[in-house]
Amino acid sequence: MTPLAIAHRAGNSLAGLHAANTLGVDVIECDVHEHRGRLEVRHLKTAGPLPFLWDRWELASASAPRLGLRELLEADRHGTTFMLDLKGRRSTAARSIARLLHEVARHEPVLVCGRYWPSVELVAELPYARAVLSARNRVELARLRQRVTEEPAVHGVSIHLSLLDEKLVAGLLHHVEVVMTWPVNDEAALDVALGLGANGIISDEPDVLAQLLARRT
Incomplete structure (x- = not known):
C-alpha cells in the first residue's frame, strides 16, 4: 500500500484545511471535542471555569470563536478524507x-x-466510517495488539513512533490495513517510519508531507 500522507491538526482551522488540500495530502486530521453540547474542532483544551484554552506551550481566550465540526464538514469542497480524533x-x-x-x-x-476505543467503535458502526485505534504508551500498545488479533474488524492503528519496530509493524499489517505513526516532523523521522514499514505518516509539517508525496511519484 502506498504510504498515506496525513496532515496532523490541519482540520482544526479552515485555513489549515485549505492549505492541506492544496498540498494534496490523502487525509486531514482534526481533534473533536464536545463542549456544552457543541462539537468543536481544536487542539487546545478547556480549563474548567477559567477563561482560557490551553496546551503545553499555548494559551488562548475561551471567548475566541471556535470552529465547529459541522462548519468544517460543510466547508469542504474537495471530497476530503477526514480523520476525526475523538x-x-x-x-x-x-x-x-x-x-x-x-x-x-x-x-x-x-x-x-x-x-x-469504545467511542471510536461506536462512530465506526456507520458503514462509511473506519475505525483507527490509537496507542500512545506500552500499556495501550499491549491492549491494542490483543484487540486486533482477537477482534480483527479494525481498519487501522495509530501508534507513537517510539513504540514501533519492523516486527511489530509487519505483525499488525496481518490484521489491519493501515499502520499510522506520529510524530513524523522531519526527514530523519520520515526515513525511520518508512523503514519500519509504516504506511500512514502523520505530520504537522507541510514540508515533510511534501517530501513523502514527492517520493511516491
Missing part, C-alpha cells in the same frame, strides 16, 4: 458525531481514531 470519554459525544456525519458527511469515507 477527545474525551463521553459516549454522548460519539453518538452526536455519528448523527452529524449521517446528516452532512455525504456518506464519504471518514476515519475515526482515538485512545478511548
